[in-house]
Every structure is written in structure tokens, then in C-alpha cells.
Amino acid sequence: MGFEGIGASVKRREDLRFLSGRGNYTDDINRPGQLHAVIVRSPHPHARITAIDTAAARAAPGVAAVFVGEDMAAENIGGLPCGWQVKNKDGSPMAEPPHPVLAIGKVRHVGDPVAVVIAETKAQARDAAELVSVTYEELKGAPTLEAALKPGAPAVHDDVPGNVCYDWHLGDKDATDAAFAGAHKVARLELVNNRLIPNAMEPRAAVGEYDTMSGEYTLYTTSQNPHVIRLLMGAFVLHIPEHKLRVVAPDVGGGFGSKIYHYAEEAIVTWASAKVKRPVKWTAERTESFMSDAHGRDHVTVAEMAMDANGKFLGLRVRTLANMGAYLSTFAPCVPTYLYATLLAGTYTTPAIYAEVKAVFTNSVPVDAYRGAGRPEATFLLERLVDQCAIEMGLDRVEIRKRNFIPSSAFPYQTPVALQYDSGDYGATLEACLKAADWAGFEARRAEAKARGKLRGIGISTYLEACGIAPSAVVGSLGARAGLYEVANIRVNPTGSITVFTGTHSHGQGHETTFAQLMADKFGIPMDQIEIVHGDTARIPFGMGTYGSRSLAVGGSAMVKAADKIIAKGKKIAAHLLEADAADIEFKDGRFQVAGTDRAKALAEISLTAYVPHNYPIEELEPGLEETAFYDPKNFTFPGGCHIAEVEIDPDTGVTHVVNFTAVDDVGRVINPMIVEGQIQGGVAQGIGQALLETCVYDEDGQLISGSMMDYTMPRADDLPNISVGTAITLCTHNPLGVKGCGEVGAIGSPPAVIGAVVDALKDHGVRHIDMPATPQKVWGIINANRPRMAAE
Amino acid sequence: MYEFTYHRPGSIADAVKLLAGDPDARPMSGGMTLIPTLKQRLARPTSVVDLSGIAELKGITVSGGTVKIGGMTTHAAVATSAEVQKAIPALAKLAAHIGDNQVRNRGTIGGSVANHDPAADYPGALLGLGATVHTDKRTIAADDFFTGMFSTALNPGEIVTAVSFPVPEKAAYAKFPNPASRYAMVGVFVAKGPSGVRVAVTGAGADGAFRHKAMEEALATKWSASALEGITTPQDTLNGDIHASKEYRAHLIGVMARRALAAAG
Structure with missing residues (x-):
């Protein structure tokens, strides 16, 4: 069974129906x-x-x-x-x-x-x-943050003064102010996180x-x-x-959140x-x-980092305006707060952090979580700010990151912004990615590109994210009006095949394959004996669904828990049939065996006995073989890693091509490497989309200018490079599989690497930062306005 | 889409008759613009006269230094025509980069020029090569054909039957596509041949495709990229939108002209 179990790149079972037009989508239902x-x-x-x-x-x-x-x-x-x-x-x-x-x-x-x-x-x-x-x-309409916050701005809701939904903060203001008071240098950055339209x-x-x-x-x-x-x-x-x-x-x-x-x-x-x-x-x-459809992102932020004389981060101060749109979408308020400011430590030991977030109503489509949800915004600002820190200190971008990494010996690591990271090794993902991307050989590639008239740049992001949302009590204390556990019901059918009912939902992630692999591994039976059922409240137990890269970490953990219950009951049935003590029964490769003997019963024999309980310990054990488990995670999971982008800019037109993209991620244990690679590549495609192509544009009155594919630039295949994906994992310490999640890391880690590369390519043009998307028009404008100073003149 | 009556005549004469009999009828070539417009309910014709059943509107002939392309010839047919590739490679290449595969196999040259979308590619080729538009009633020089954005010299009910291109000595087309739509944001067609030295710009003009006289004069003097140095494009007649300001388009016209010239050799 090894080739189908954990770690096997099994082809996605669902793809045959998706790719041959035989899916059953809502519009197919009549x-x-x-x-x-x-x-x-x-x-x-x-x-x-x-x-x-x-x-x-x-x-x-x-x-x-x-x-x-x-x-x-x-x-x-x-x-x-x-x-x-x-x-x-x-x-x-x-x-x-x-x-x-x-x-x-x-x-x-x-x-x-x-x-x-x-x-x-x-x-x-x-x-x-x-x-x-x-x-x-x-x-009069107020579609943008700027318009809605102007004195005398139109009131989107008559009873919400100043259009402010909330004015929230997190962290220790006094400690952060003290860090700045004692700083050797301060790096400062104003940036926009561009509004996106999901377009599933x-x-x-x-x-x-x-x-x-x-x-x-x-x-x-x-x-x-x-x-x-x-x-x-x-x-x-x-x-x-x-x-x-x-x-x-x-x-x-x-779905991507929308x-x-x-x-x-x-x-x-x-x-x-x-x-x-x-x-x-x-x-x-x-x-x-x-x-x-709910839009994503749309922040305006001012961020400052205080550093000591060695470039160690002392304090981080962040002020963000977040566009909520015209109404509060279902989970909108948590995105620029608990999914954002809590991530501001990133992979670094910054001891003092203070963030203020003002959420604002505007005359625009509601904004809510979109692949990454708050974490791409936090990562973009932090990684871009770290690049500014390197400039301020005259340090290499890699060196300043290394100096500030949370060391792998420091886990569990308590950040100053509520989260406690369980595991990680940021040095390992960094080193592996530097090697895979040939960071050291970049200057030769830059020179070669220059000979062809191209400006080549390289950018890096050493990001962290929190997913596997989430311990119910924790999110409850933070304002969630829902629990965020997950549930699985496993039904072993009389002849030994298995139907798994999960509360998660697959909308492209390949759950029907990954979960079947997980169960095949657990029960030692072939995948084709396992059916994964999701998406129907009449069939599945009350589950919370799929978002925030939670399905495997939370839903998979519930499955493991339910499977353990099945196996425990199976051992009792086997003990009865084999006239042994249940404590002496081992379950391995689909068989319940008396330890140290060749006496064993297959899972199918046990299940048949459970449903035809003629010879059965009926006094102690109920018939049937079906178990349900609810799993409430003990903590978030913390995937992280390193993304390196290399771009070439045509200085005549401002066109930027991503020519190399390398990711080395720590997503915890990997069940299906092919699916993980695909998830990361898809996320990176969206991250490159945000960095170079996509943006929602309203005119000053509030008409949606980018209201179709004619004007909203979705990434296409030829906009993307080959995306090299590697992993360097540490296991999650608090869930039974050691898994962390991979659905969002691509969209979270990649935008600052791409923009870092664009800025690096333009380093002789007097720019330190470019807001996304770095469109040809914008890049050409920068080149045109800032002719490079001639060296040695 | 609103309801309309669908006709598929088998001859130009029948098509002309159907169009003449109903002022609210619309001819359809490939339908690559008309069908989306209908689907969005932005047009409400009483009838659609589909020209795809008219055999005499299709085909490519090359003779006596002229490439003549029937109005209902698809972009894919032009792009893959060995004769066009030999006679005017720039034209085959232009056709090969219109839209995507689906569009190239439906869209036609007649439809493209009759529609005169300011971001279409073909108008650049017609002006750049000094082509002649043939209709069911007359012939019109390309210079007189494009009269403004989505506007041509065609009379209501008049059908483009063919376009003929004099074979140039040198020609090339360079396009900067709109990042979102992939239509031409700026396209420049340069040519030297029986129609003289010509530089035509599509995608950028507020009134549609136009000839760049300053560049033509410079290149007539010296057929070289260096001749284009210092030549700017007045911005007042250009388009500006979220993807490209007038200033950026004016700049790209210079870049695309140099690239076209380099490709033309």
C-alpha cells in the first residue's frame, strides 16, 4: 500500500470528471x-x-x-x-x-x-x-479609503460617523515607543496592498x-x-x-475564499x-x-522598524487603513486584524510590536478573505520593510534576515502579537532556497541580461503564516461567532470498504485523493476501497468547511481521530474472535493480529462480524463499525519558508517578466507531494498576479472600471515562469499528522519576492519600493522619471 | 441576447438584399465582436445576416504583386497561408497574433476592418501597406476607409468582399498588447514598397488607426531606426486608459516603430 499512502504522488482521482466535463457543478443541477x-x-x-x-x-x-x-x-x-x-x-x-x-x-x-x-x-x-x-x-460616492476618510465625506451608512467600522489595535504601544526611542536607525515604508477581484x-x-x-x-x-x-x-x-x-x-x-x-x-x-x-x-x-463576489486585500499602511547598531530589529510600528467595502461580508472584520496584525513578527525576533488598524466603509463591493487573507498583507509589508532595513543598514538582504531569524532552538516561540509558533527552521528553508535559486550566481546573470539590454533583479521573502484555523476558544475570545473545529465520520461498510464523511469541502484542492491516501495509509486498504464524501449537510456531520489552509491540519486530524476509534473497536472485536486480550492485538497493513503469532483477522472480517454479530461480544460492545470524531486544534499551524523571484525588465517598455521563481516551503508532513506542488504553484501564480498584473480600479465616483476581463488582468500561462517548488519540513507538534497546510503559502510568500526583484532590477533608478501591481506603465514611468546616474561620472 | 431573425444567405447578392430590406439588420462575419455585444444586450438588431455561407467571400489569391484576401477569410487562414507567408510575411505574422486560437478560427479580415475597433490589428496593416478595400459596390483606398473609432467609409448594408494588399519590399508589424485584453495597446506597421514608405499606428489613436506622417517622412529619407530618433508623437489625438496613459502610448509608438523597423530589415 506504500505507493498509495502518505508521501505518494497519486494522481488526483477527481480530475477525470473535472477535465472531461463530467463534474456536477451547481449550474449543472436542474x-x-x-x-x-x-x-x-x-x-x-x-x-x-x-x-x-x-x-x-x-x-x-x-x-x-x-x-x-x-x-x-x-x-x-x-x-x-x-x-x-x-x-x-x-x-x-x-x-x-x-x-x-x-x-x-x-x-x-x-x-x-x-x-x-x-x-x-x-x-x-x-x-x-x-x-x-x-x-x-x-x-456622492466614496469608493476609496482616501475618499471615505476625507472630512465631510459622504456617509456610506447614515448612522456610521466618519465611515469608520472600527479602530483597533494590538501589541504593546509603550514598549514599542521605547524601542524606537532607543533605536540606532529606523526604516520607514508607506505602501498600498492592492485590491483584488478573486475570479474563481x-x-x-x-x-x-x-x-x-x-x-x-x-x-x-x-x-x-x-x-x-x-x-x-x-x-x-x-x-x-x-x-x-x-x-x-x-x-x-x-473558491479562494470568495x-x-x-x-x-x-x-x-x-x-x-x-x-x-x-x-x-x-x-x-x-x-x-x-x-x-467579495473582493480581497485593499490596505494602505505606514510601517516603521527600529533597529540597533547591528541591524537587529527592536520594534515594529504599523498603522493600517483597511477597506471593508459597503457592507461587512461574513468574516471581513477578522481579516485586517486577527489574520493580519498577529502575523507581524513573521520569522523574526522583533521584541516589541504595535499595530493600529482602522477599518472603513466605502461605496465599493464588500472586501473579505481572499487566498491568504490578512497574511499576504502582513507578509508583504514586513518583507518589504525588511528590505528597507537592509538598505538603511547597508546590509545584504539575506544577512539582515539571518540576523533576525527566530532560531530553530527557540521553539515553541511566543511572539509579542499573541501567536505562539510550535515549530520551524527558517535558516533551513532559506539555505535550501538560496541554493536552489543559485542566489550566489545572480550577478553573473544580471550582467548577462544587461548585455541583452535587460534589467535583471532578484528578490527574496522569508515569510511565515498561520493557518489551520483554529482553536475554537481562542478565536471565540477574539470575536469569532463560530467554532473552528472539524469533524469526520468514518463508516466501515460490512464488506470492509470505507466511506468517510468530512466537514471540510474540496473546491479544487484534491481532497478526494489526499484524504483517501491518508485513510488508505491508516487502514492498510487500497484507495479504491475508500470514498470521501463532502459538501452536503444531509450526509455529513456539522463541519466548518475549507478555508485558511485548514482541511488537512484540522479535518485530517479529525479523520485520524475517528480512524483510531475504529481501530480500537476493531481490536476488541478481533480479540473476541481470536480469543485473545485486546491489549495484545496489533493493527497493521489492514489486519488485526495477535502480537507474536500468525493469528489475524482482516479489517473486512472484523467489519462483517460487526454488522452480522452472531459471534460477538454483544454485552460489552455495540454492533456496527462507524465512528465520528470532532477535532478542535490546540493551536494554529505555522507554515513558512523562502521564496526567491528573478525578473527581467525591458527598459524600453517597462514590461517585467518573472524569469525564475523558486520556493522552498515548510508545510509540515506532506501527504501527496504532487498536490502540494500544484497548490504552491497555484498560489504563486496568484501572488505573481497580485504583484505584477491584477488590480481593482474604481473611478472617483465609484464606478467599477476594471469590471471585466478586458480590463482586469488575470494571470495567464505566458505571464508565469516555471515555478520550482521544494520543501524542507519540520513537523507540526500539536496535531497527529504533523501537517501544517499548503493552500495559501504561494499567495502569501511570493508578492514581496517579486516586488523585491523589480526594485532590485531598478536599483540604479532611485527607487526603494514600488506598489503592486508593477505594471509596464508604472515601471516605465519610474524608469522614465529616474534616469540612472552614470557610475564613475 | 434579445431575439432576432437569423439569415444565412448563400450569395453576396442575397446578403445585400436582406440588409437593404431592413435598416435594423446587422451583417455578421466572424461575430467576434457582434456576438459578445448581443450577449451583453448592447445591440438589438432585428435580424443578423450571417455571411459565413457565401463561398465567394472566402479565399486568398496572389498575383501580379497583389495579395487579395476575401472578406470572410479567417485570421487562421491568413496566418497559415503559404502564399501570404511568402508574399507578405508581416501580414501572416500579424494574423497569427490576433486574439487566441478560437478567435483566429472564427474572426475574419472583413469583419475586423468593417468594425474598425481602435485596438484591432488589421487596420494597421491596411494603412501600412496602402491596401484597397473591395465592397459589393466599389473599391476604397485604405487611407479613405477608416474614418474614426468604430467608423468607416462603408455605407449601411455595404459588405466588405475583399482586401487587396500590394506586396511590399519590406514590412513588419510590432505590437504591444494590452496586458488584460491582449488587444493591441499600441501596434505599429512599417512598410516600404509600391505604396511608398508607410508607418501606421493602431491601438493608440483616439480616432482609430492612423498614419504617422513624421515617421514616414524620416524613413523615406533614410530607412533606418536612427532616422526615428527624436521623433515624438503628439499626445492630443491618442487614447488614455488605466493600462496606458497618452504619454506612455506615445512613448510605445516610438519603441514599437523601432522594433518593427528592425524586424523589417
Whole structure:
């Protein structure tokens, strides 16, 4: 079994159906009698709704119903809830303005849902949607942080003064100020973390269905966490008891965070299906995705590092403005706080850290977690700041990192910003990456490129992230309104095959393969005897879903725990059959064996006995072989590593090509090296996208300028180099597998390495930092404005 | 997409008749612009007259120093035509880099020039080579054909039947693609031949493709990149957007012109 178990690069079982068009995505689901919904959205960034006339739409051919916000309010339908409460510096709660499912009174961003038209066909619903007449009184919009914080700025929510959602802080201000007072030198950096639009390949979709006989609702939806949607939508929005609400998230074509949240359209189709007593389907157009999927990032930050005469970091001070968009998306408040400021120690021993974060409402699409969520923002600022420190001190970028690394002997390591790291070896990943990237040989490559008229630069990032979210009590104390354990139910079927029901959700990560490998390893049976089931609240136990690189660290740990229960029970059954003591039974390679003898029973014999308990210790043991385990992690996990990017810039055009990218990551124990490599490469692709290509642009009024693929630059294959991935692992010390997580490290570690390389390439042009994305226009502008000073002149 | 009536005539005469009979009918060549426009409900024609069934609109002939390409000839056909590759390699290469594989196998030269998207590639080639546009009614010199952004000398219902290109002595096209859409953000076509020395710019002009007279004069004097030194492009007639300001486009015109010249030899 070794070749299928832990450590084997087994090909992904799910790919055959994905790649041959036989997946079962939400839009593939068509229920009998199904109607189609089209959402009427605000064309204005900010406006009062003075009237909505739906008469013509209701009279249009094929139309079953038209609903507006007042219709839902009349039935006491709640607003979309926020799942995390952050407190202000003074302990008061954040501003949490209502988020109606369909706008009531006001629209606050382009794309804000105003009405829904439900008709026999999608074309009829579209036709009728054009007949919904909404009268708006346009208001001045404030789409950006700068606009929303100006004195006299328009109020996005009438009752939120100054548009401030919260003004939060973390760390020891006095100790940090003292560190700066005694500093030899201070490095300072102002930077923007650019706003991104996720663009999963599959647009969001939802089908609501109501069974008039049983009173049960079913929602099929593109979600990363169906139980969370069931809880939020059932309890807070539609008031449907959970036993009458089933949420199914079938095959989902990419999420990257954007499909964690409870969205208006899910509530609309579910509620409407009972109103019209027929199933109702909605599928986003790509244009709708741009203006309604939660966006990511969008910070403006000032950061300073105090150093002693040896370049040791003494203190870090950070002030960040974070754009929340028009409403609080489900987990938005925790992203620029507990997933951000807690990461500011990074891989370094900085003893004093103080961070202040002001979250701001603007007339833009809500912003929430996007691959990395807070950690890419923290990593980008820290790694870019460390490069500034090197410049200030006249030290090499590698040397200053080495001087400040947390030594591998210091674990567990308590940071000044709440987290306690369990394991890591930053020197090891650094050295391995320097070698793999041939850092030492770079100057020769730079000279060779120069001879070709190209500016070549190299950049490095020695990042750390926290994932495997998270100990429930810890996140609860920080404002989470949810527990973050995970659950697995393992059913050994009578003939010995195994069905595993997991609370995590796979939307591209390859869980059906990785988890099956894990179980094959654990039970000593072939992978094809194991089925992994996820994504349906009617089948799986109450789990929390997939995000924050948690599936293996938390969900896999629950699986191991449940498997151990199965094995413990199996030993008792085997002991009975083999007339031995349970303590003498060993389980290995799928067999329960009396230690030191050749007497053994296969797993299938044990399971058959458990379900046909004719010869069975029925007084002491229940029949059956099925166990459930809930696993609440003891700590976050802390993947880290080193990313090195090499770029070449065409000085005539400003075009930057990433020519080499090398990653050496510590993701803990690796189950499937091929899948880990793919996850890291995908993350790096998104990181290169953020660094060089992608950015969301609103005009000053709040119209979305980058509202389609014509203007939003998604990375393409030819924008990317070969991405070399290596690992140098230390084991997580607090989960049974020693795993840490790999889903986000690529997106977290890579942007500062790429920008560092761009800045290095332009070092003779008088720049120390470039905000992302480093587009050709921006790079050419820098080259054009800062002609290099001629050496020796 | 709104409902419309679909026609697929088999001859130019039938197509012209259908278009003449309905002022709100739209001809469709490859549909690479029209179909997305219809899907986004930005156009509402009563009928669409699909020209793909008209055999006489397809094909490439090379004779007497002229390459004549039927209006319904796809970019892929031009790109892979051995005759075009031999006669005007710059034209085959330009066609090979329009859009992606799907677009190249649907999109046509007639559709491209009749649409005159300011970021399309072909208008640069037509102006740069001094081509002639053939319609069902007349012939129009390329210099008179492009009249503004998405605007041409074509009358309503008039169909581009072919484009003929005089074979140049030297020619090349250099394109800087828009990072997001991959349309030409700046494309420069340079040529020397029977139509004289020509430099045509696409992607950058606020009124669509245009000839760069200052560069033409300089290159007519001396066919060399050094002749382009110091020549700037006035920014007032250029496009500016989030990907490229007018200033950046003006700069790129110079860079692409030098690169095209280097490629032309």
C-alpha cells in the first residue's frame, strides 16, 4: 500500500470528471419545474431609492414573481449576518450596520442587489428585469479609503460617523515607543496592498427548492462551507430551523475564499422558492461576479522598524487603513486584524510590536478573505520593510534576515502579537532556497541580461503564516461567532470498504485523493476501497468547511481521530474472535493480529462480524463499525519558508517578466507531494498576479472600471515562469499528522519576492519600493522619471 | 441576447438584399465582436445576416504583386497561408497574433476592418501597406476607409468582399498588447514598397488607426531606426486608459516603430 499512502504522488482521482466535463457543478443541477432568477442591481455607487415600479416586469411574459427589499422586510427576513465582531481600542464593539438581502432605502455600491425577477426562462427573466423601473436619487460616492476618510465625506451608512467600522489595535504601544526611542536607525515604508477581484473559474450559482409537503428547504450553492451557510441563513436571515434546511455544495470550481461567505442570492432563491412554490435558480454572469463576489486585500499602511547598531530589529510600528467595502461580508472584520496584525513578527525576533488598524466603509463591493487573507498583507509589508532595513543598514538582504531569524532552538516561540509558533527552521528553508535559486550566481546573470539590454533583479521573502484555523476558544475570545473545529465520520461498510464523511469541502484542492491516501495509509486498504464524501449537510456531520489552509491540519486530524476509534473497536472485536486480550492485538497493513503469532483477522472480517454479530461480544460492545470524531486544534499551524523571484525588465517598455521563481516551503508532513506542488504553484501564480498584473480600479465616483476581463488582468500561462517548488519540513507538534497546510503559502510568500526583484532590477533608478501591481506603465514611468546616474561620472 | 431573425444567405447578392430590406439588420462575419455585444444586450438588431455561407467571400489569391484576401477569410487562414507567408510575411505574422486560437478560427479580415475597433490589428496593416478595400459596390483606398473609432467609409448594408494588399519590399508589424485584453495597446506597421514608405499606428489613436506622417517622412529619407530618433508623437489625438496613459502610448509608438523597423530589415 506504500505507493498509495502518505508521501505518494497519486494522481488526483477527481480530475477525470473535472477535465472531461463530467463534474456536477451547481449550474449543472436542474430541478423539476425550476424557474430562473435575474437580479436587478444598482448601476450607481451610492443613491437613495425613491421608488421601484415592478408592474411592467410582473406583467411580462413568463414572469412568476418580482420581489424587492420591502417584500422581504414585510416577512421579517433578516439582513446578512457578520460572523466576527472586532472591538475598538476602547472596548466598544465595531459599527455593524444592517446588510439587507435586497436593498432597502439606499444602494451602496455598483452591483448592490435591488430586486429579483423570477421567470420560466432565464431570457424571460432578463427581459423582465429591464422593465423594473427604479428611481434613484444619486448621492456622492466614496469608493476609496482616501475618499471615505476625507472630512465631510459622504456617509456610506447614515448612522456610521466618519465611515469608520472600527479602530483597533494590538501589541504593546509603550514598549514599542521605547524601542524606537532607543533605536540606532529606523526604516520607514508607506505602501498600498492592492485590491483584488478573486475570479474563481466557476461563477457563483444557487438553486433554492421548497418541498411543500415536508416543509423542507434545499439550497444547492457554490460554497466552501455548506454548514456555515445553513447556520447563518437558517438562523439569522430566513428563520428556517436547521432540521428543515439542507445545503448542498456539490463540485465547486474554485473558491479562494470568495465562496466562504453567505451571499444575498442564496437567501433570495431559497426564500423565493417557497413563495413561488417552485425551485428557483440563479447563476452569476461574469460581470456580476466582478461586482458581487467579495473582493480581497485593499490596505494602505505606514510601517516603521527600529533597529540597533547591528541591524537587529527592536520594534515594529504599523498603522493600517483597511477597506471593508459597503457592507461587512461574513468574516471581513477578522481579516485586517486577527489574520493580519498577529502575523507581524513573521520569522523574526522583533521584541516589541504595535499595530493600529482602522477599518472603513466605502461605496465599493464588500472586501473579505481572499487566498491568504490578512497574511499576504502582513507578509508583504514586513518583507518589504525588511528590505528597507537592509538598505538603511547597508546590509545584504539575506544577512539582515539571518540576523533576525527566530532560531530553530527557540521553539515553541511566543511572539509579542499573541501567536505562539510550535515549530520551524527558517535558516533551513532559506539555505535550501538560496541554493536552489543559485542566489550566489545572480550577478553573473544580471550582467548577462544587461548585455541583452535587460534589467535583471532578484528578490527574496522569508515569510511565515498561520493557518489551520483554529482553536475554537481562542478565536471565540477574539470575536469569532463560530467554532473552528472539524469533524469526520468514518463508516466501515460490512464488506470492509470505507466511506468517510468530512466537514471540510474540496473546491479544487484534491481532497478526494489526499484524504483517501491518508485513510488508505491508516487502514492498510487500497484507495479504491475508500470514498470521501463532502459538501452536503444531509450526509455529513456539522463541519466548518475549507478555508485558511485548514482541511488537512484540522479535518485530517479529525479523520485520524475517528480512524483510531475504529481501530480500537476493531481490536476488541478481533480479540473476541481470536480469543485473545485486546491489549495484545496489533493493527497493521489492514489486519488485526495477535502480537507474536500468525493469528489475524482482516479489517473486512472484523467489519462483517460487526454488522452480522452472531459471534460477538454483544454485552460489552455495540454492533456496527462507524465512528465520528470532532477535532478542535490546540493551536494554529505555522507554515513558512523562502521564496526567491528573478525578473527581467525591458527598459524600453517597462514590461517585467518573472524569469525564475523558486520556493522552498515548510508545510509540515506532506501527504501527496504532487498536490502540494500544484497548490504552491497555484498560489504563486496568484501572488505573481497580485504583484505584477491584477488590480481593482474604481473611478472617483465609484464606478467599477476594471469590471471585466478586458480590463482586469488575470494571470495567464505566458505571464508565469516555471515555478520550482521544494520543501524542507519540520513537523507540526500539536496535531497527529504533523501537517501544517499548503493552500495559501504561494499567495502569501511570493508578492514581496517579486516586488523585491523589480526594485532590485531598478536599483540604479532611485527607487526603494514600488506598489503592486508593477505594471509596464508604472515601471516605465519610474524608469522614465529616474534616469540612472552614470557610475564613475 | 434579445431575439432576432437569423439569415444565412448563400450569395453576396442575397446578403445585400436582406440588409437593404431592413435598416435594423446587422451583417455578421466572424461575430467576434457582434456576438459578445448581443450577449451583453448592447445591440438589438432585428435580424443578423450571417455571411459565413457565401463561398465567394472566402479565399486568398496572389498575383501580379497583389495579395487579395476575401472578406470572410479567417485570421487562421491568413496566418497559415503559404502564399501570404511568402508574399507578405508581416501580414501572416500579424494574423497569427490576433486574439487566441478560437478567435483566429472564427474572426475574419472583413469583419475586423468593417468594425474598425481602435485596438484591432488589421487596420494597421491596411494603412501600412496602402491596401484597397473591395465592397459589393466599389473599391476604397485604405487611407479613405477608416474614418474614426468604430467608423468607416462603408455605407449601411455595404459588405466588405475583399482586401487587396500590394506586396511590399519590406514590412513588419510590432505590437504591444494590452496586458488584460491582449488587444493591441499600441501596434505599429512599417512598410516600404509600391505604396511608398508607410508607418501606421493602431491601438493608440483616439480616432482609430492612423498614419504617422513624421515617421514616414524620416524613413523615406533614410530607412533606418536612427532616422526615428527624436521623433515624438503628439499626445492630443491618442487614447488614455488605466493600462496606458497618452504619454506612455506615445512613448510605445516610438519603441514599437523601432522594433518593427528592425524586424523589417
